[in-house]
Amino acid sequence: xxxxxxxxxxxxxxxxxxxxxxxxxxxxxxxxxxxxxxxxxxxxxxxxxxxxxxxxxxxxxxxxxxxxxxxxxxxxxxxxxxxxxxxxxxxxxxxxxxxxxxxxxxxxxxxxxxxxxxxxxxxxxxxxxxxxxxxxxxxxxxxxxxxxxxxxxxxxxxxxxxxxxxxxxxxxxxxxxxxxxxxxxxxxxxxxxxxxxxxxxxxxxxxxxxxxxxxxxxxxxxxxxxxxxxxxxxxxxxxxxxxxxxxxxxxxxxx
Ligand SMILES: [Zn+2]
Numbered sequence: 379x380x381x382x383x384x385x386x387x388x389x390x391x392x393x394x395x396x397x398x399x400x401x402x403x404x405x406x407x408x409x410x411x412x413x414x415x416x417x418x419x420x421x422x423x424x425x426x427x428x429x430x431x432x433x434x435x436x437x438x439x440x441x442x443x444x445x446x447x448x449x450x451x452x453x454x455x456x457x458x459x460x461x462x463x464x465x466x467x468x469x470x471x472x473x474x475x476x477x478x479x480x481x482x483x484x485x486x487x488x489x490x491x492x493x494x495x496x497x498x499x500x501x502x503x504x505x506x507x508x509x510x511x512x513x514x515x516x517x518x519x520x521x522x523x524x525x526x527x528x529x530x531x532x533x534x535x536x537x538x539x540x541x542x543x544x545x546x547x548x549x550x551x552x553x554x555x556x557x558x559x560x561x562x563x564x565x566x567x568x569x570x571x572x573x574x575x576x577x578x579x580x581x582x583x584x585x586x587x588x589x590x591x592x593x594x595x596x597x598x599x600x601x602x603x604x605x606x607x608x609x610x611x612x613x614x615x616x617x618x619x620x621x622x623x624x625x626x627x628x629x630x631x632x633x
Contacts, residue, residue, distance in 0.1 A: 397474035409441035428452030429506025453489040485525025486515030513551030522624035537588035548582040558607035
């Protein structure tokens with residue numbers, strides 16, 4: 379399976395999964411970039427994966443399904459009317475020769491799911507707006523406790539898992555990361571790598587679970603440096619990793 383990034387809006391990525399002439403897309407907020415990709419590469423769209431209900435992830439579904447009989451796999455949310463297959467925690471399904479498992483990851487929204495896939499020895503995760511490269515989604519609907527639990531579920535995937543997030547937010551995320559984890563040498567190296575990518579207009583995704591665990595402050599709340607930064611930012615003594623995470627997320631919101 380090959381995976382391609384289709385830029386949409388200003389900083390979204392629609393991920394296109396391709397095997398032979400068959401294609402699935404993840405979170406098509408717009409139809410036009412998908413139609414262009416299908417036409418250019420002469421591919422047949424077979425289905426859509428949806429991670430959560432936000433319009434920049436779902437806005438293109440109705441146009442894509444208008445003249446096609448597609449499977450639309452998505453969360454248990456009746457507001458996404460085109461869904462044909464509801465994806466719940468623990469569900470498994472097959473597409474393009476790979477096996478996928480649904481993970482419930484509430485926090486950014488309450489309906490948010492992620493799709494973890496295995497194709498041969500390759501592991502991938504489509505995590506929408508939950509885990510970003512160097513950051514995590516804002517808490518629009520869920521609690522910090524829910525998001526902390528969801529991020530840890532994703533972080534528990536194998537280190538080599540390729541992380542396909544839905545936005546190109548990496549540069550800003552790493553600026554915040556450097557402010558709260560200033561002595562992290564791997565983070566400094568990543569900042570240089572990302573700057574080089576962006577200077578050439580290259581996507582900074584996919585990332586990997588190993589890289590996120592080493593450099594993403596929202597997965598590092600158990601580390602003394604992050605505990606220190608979170609206590610300074612919140613002005614409180616923080617008694618758990620979850621409280622450190624909540625303080626870091628609140629600090630990022632006003633950073
Ligand atoms: Zn969202």
